[in-house]
Amino acid sequence: MFPRGRGRAAVSQYVARQTTRPGKNISIHDNNCCKTISLNLGLDSDDLAFFEELKKMYNMVKRSPPVVSKLEQYFGACADPYEQTLRLLNNCQDFFNAKNKSLPIFIAEEFRHWSRSRRDRIAHLLVPQIKLDAFKLITKQNFQGLTKLVFDSYEMAQHPHVFVDCLRCLIENKQYKEACQYATMLNLHGEFGVDDFLVPLVLQDKLYSVDEFLAGSPRHQVELVQFLDSALSQMSVGDTMNPYIEEKGIPDVKYDKVHSKPWKKLVTRFAKMFKLPADLTPNLNKKRNEGALKFLIHKRFTENTFSDESWKEMVQEAVGDDESLQKEVVQLVAQYGEFREALWWARHYDVDKSGWPYGVRLLDENKLEEAVQASPLVDDWDSEPANKIEYHKLRLADDRVVLVDTADKFRGVVDTGFQNADLVGIDCEWKPSFGSQLNELALMQISTRESVFVLDVVNLAGRESRSWETLGRDLFNNCDILKLGFSLTSDFHMIQHALPELNFSNARAGFLDLCSLWKHLDKFPKVVLPNEVQGGGPSLSTLVQACLGRPLDKSEQFSNWENRPLRQSQVLYAALDAYCLIEVYDVLKRCCEHADCPFYEICDSLLTSERAAKKKPKKTSGKKRQHREDDVAQPPGPHAAPVQADELKVVCDTMLQGLGKNLRRCGIDTAILENHQDHQQCVKYHATEHRYILTRKGPFKTLSGRVPSGHCLKIVSDDVDEQLQEVLDYYRVSVTKDHVLSRCQVCNGKSFTEMPQSTMLALYDGATAAPPRYVPACYYEDESTGFTSDEDFDEDAPGHSSTAAPTSTDVGSRQTRFGATIKVDQIPRPVILKYDAFYVCDDCGKVYYDGSHYGRLLNGRLQGIVH
Structure with a gap:
């Protein structure tokens, strides 16, 4: 396993061990030993005459039966078709610049098909030397489609060790990407360590090849993550990695990535992608917790948005058993002048007095222990300020808020709780996550006009499958019950992940997002909400204040929702978040009625927008039906694992300029065609800058046929926000706060x-x-x-x-x-x-x-x- 050392020493120890690993055939090659081909690649006069005729026919009629038949007859007449195919490929003018429909691809595809059907008769010709010559020839060009065809036809993966020396020669010549790709294709993972080409490729920011290699080797997943994590043990990643870069002589290093923040993102990316346990990244965990602690203290002492209980539990969650962080929380709290609270934490964690700040030691020496114990948290906001904010309160009796945390209660709620309901509010809660751990759904609140049911998902998930199925059928997938929410996308994802028994329909039958409704009503100037609110952004609290006069108290929002038992203040907070949706809906309806605005028609349009595309088309003429049948289906996305926003590169067609601006706001590298540019320019962007193409239905058929499967996405929705979600879902993009507004909105620059x-x-x-x-x-x-x-x-x-x-x-x-x-x-x-x-x-x-x-x-x- 990887040594749990410190910083530069750990990296040096790891490299030393890898380069002296017994059993590895490490030799020094010159620049030609792995490129010299033993086979004479020239064509004699008869073969040349055939080849010229083949080229003429292919240029005229492409892949047609006469051309295929002529080539198959030629293969059958050859003494060694494996050798002769290499000669044909080498003599193609576009061999070194092959494309999908070029002559080399046609020859390679037909030979693969022909050789497979006659393998029993020609297998004896497939000797190691011809495989080696084929490898040396095909690796002189860079089109992966042609490479894979030849690798397959010459069955190279069946004798992969023939090519190990060639790959080591590529490594010594600093051709890390090529060595990694061929090692992946030949399943030679066991022949190489992470520092042979994986770490150099990471430093060059060429992660696609790394991802493909790691997908086939759990051992390398662990070793690479441990290697990268070791560089986080010091204050500066650069000080740790620069000697390594110099020692290995790695060219084209992206030094903007050799810093703590992008390095942490990189370690997190690999750990999430391959679902590695958190104990493999101790240094990342420590860095995350340090950042989390500073964030919590800022929210507590600058924003004043924490309840005492939430503050305590979240600090303890971030600090854990780390003694250095226990000392740091005392120091940071004392820096805000909160010496009483700092003393409380010092005693809570039994921090050695030698590490106490001066003000904390002075407070302790003044014998104020009883006062501290009686009021451990004395803050300015605990007193009654003159301008104390009045918050919106739950307008239900306490006994109408039901915490559903047992199987019996759950069955009772499912059987009788929603029998007469035609309108409910739904909200969810989960514990904030600071590290690489995934968020898990903790609570789901469902409110009717009479009651709020707070479902304890922590205790009920995975149990009572029949009750969850009933709830899904009778409520979630029931179009007759209107279900209200606010910014529902994240809630939907959490529910579908945590509660598969609900069989939650993708159609989201009967769900109305009040955030979308609120935005839509901006189009109707006559609709005026009862209260004017300055600032606040489009949050639920702002909407509640605009409709009901007072904002929501969010001091419990940042809580550890997985702790049990739940505090009563948490239960009431969660209940209000669901119940206020119904109150807001009623106010919006009244305001629309007063303005003579078609409220129900608007709601229905928002409800049915996602289902409209699934309705059966009306019967029309045969010509139009044929056109729809000829539409090209969207293939599956190209990414098996999530990718970070700053790793994706796209180009937006002229019809998607608004989407392009949204993608730039998310930190995605986005080129946007101007109005005068033809949509065929997208293909050039794909070829030269390796960008995925985003377009609409019209050009999709043409553009998708000119790029690999999944590299062109047909945007369906007309709504810009929904278009953004289509892109993020299809390419599995993860957007963090670090990505937001990290690119220039005008020119796409990042500097x-x-x-x-x-x-x-x-x-x-x-x-x-x-x-x-x-x-x-x-x-x-x-x-x-x-x-x-x-x-x-x-x-x-x-x-x-x-x-x-x-x-x-x-x-x-x-x-x-x-x-x-x-x-x-x-x-x-x-x-x-x-x-x-x-x-x-x-x-x-x-x-x-x-x-x-x-x-x-x-x-x-x-x-x-x-x-």
Whole structure:
């Protein structure tokens, strides 16, 4: 197993052990020994005449019966068809630039078909030397389709060790990608260690080949994750890995990835992809918990959005048994001047007094122990402030909130709880996750007008299958009961994963998302909600305040929902989140009725939008029916495991420009065709930049036929938010907070320069001598599309963009380090005076700043998408 050492020493020990592993045939090759082919690849006069005739016929009629018959007759007349096929391939003009419908592919495909049907008669010709010559020839070109055909026809995987020396020669020549691909195709996993080509490919950010190799070797999955995790044991990943890079002489290293934050994402990615246990990544776990602790303390002492109980349980969840984190929580709490609380934690974890902050030791020496024990958490917000917020309360008696945590209670609720219901509210709760562990559904609340049933999923999941099936049939898949929710996507995913017995229909029969309804009602200016709310974003709390006058108290939201028994405050919080959906629905209906707005028609359109495509088409003429039958079906997606948003590259057709902007907001590398460009340009983007194509129904048939299966996605929905979800689901994309707004929305760039306010003022004053124009107050928030610097409270985060560099701008030239003009004139002077820091896109000069847009995205359009 991998040594659990520290940092650079652990990496060095691992490399030393791998390179001296007994039984490995490690030899030094020159540049030609694995490229020299023993076979004469020239064609004699008769063969050349045949080949010229074959080319003419193929250029005229392509893959037609006469061409196939002519080639098969030639194979049958050859003394050694294996040798002769290699000669034909080598003499094709486009052999080194083969494509799907080129002559080399045709020859290779026909030979594979012909040789399989006659294997018994020609198998004796398939000697190791001809396999080796075939390998050396086919690896001179890079089209994987042709390579796989030859590997298959010459049965190379049956004698893979013939090629080990060739692969080692590729490694010594730094051709890591090719060595990895061929080792995967030949199932030679056992011949190589992780440092032969896996770690170099990771450092070069060529993860696709790594993923394919690891899929066939659990041993390498473990060893690579342990190797990468060891580099997190020190403060700087670069200090640990740079000596390794120099020692191995690895070229083309992506040094922007050799930092703590992207390195942690990388380790997390592999651990999740291959479902590895958490104990394999001790350093990642520690880093995660450190970041989580800082996040919790910020929420407690800066945002004041924690109840005492939630604060305690979440800190203990993050700190665990780690003594260094136990000391750190005391230090961090004391930094906020909360010495009483810091003393409580010091005693709770029995931290050695030598590590106590001065203020905590002073408090202890003043003999205030009784006061501390009587009130361990003394905070400013525990007193009654003059402007205390009044929150919306549950308007049901306590006995109408039913915690369903036993089998008997569950059966009773399923049998009688929803007999007369035609309207319910549904919400879910799960424990926040800071590390690589997946979130698990803990509670599901179902509210009627008379009662709220809080289902304890932790205790009931996997039990009472018949009751879950009944609940699915009678409620979830019952179109006669209207089911309300808010931003339902994440709840749907959690429910379907945790409760398969529900047989939850993908049609989501009878579900109305109040968030979608709220957005839709913006199209009707006459519909005015009872209360005006400033800011807050499109959250449920904001909608409740707009409809019912007071916001929701979210102090219990960030709780450990898996702890049992549940606190009464948790149960009431969960119940209100479901019951308020019904209250909001009633208010929205009344407002629409007062404005003479067709409320039920709007709701019905939102309910049926996902089912509309599944309705049977009306009968029409035979010509039109034939056109629908000729439509190309969407093949399965190309990814077997989730991919990170910054690993996906796409190009959007001209009809999907709005989707392209949304994808950029998620941190996805997105090219967007302009209105004047033909959709065939998508194919060029795919060929040159390896981008997946996103298009609509019209061009899909043409474009999908020109790229591999799954590399072209037909977008079905007309709604931009639903289009985004289609892309994320099809390509299995995982979006985190680090990805959001990490790319320029104008040019797709990912490199930014951070500039202080003083530099921006100097640029602004130099750019225009005109007096500052009048700007409405609301302009600032509407135009702010900037980053945030505290989204995860990680010590490695200089700002939302991890690639933001310190300013080195020449104020006189007003240009970025890449030569783009800084568009400072697009930012009003009052905005510059409002913010301390700005971020300039190095590629196009667009200026961004810390505004509310980031929070609005997370709580609105990207709610339920960002993990």
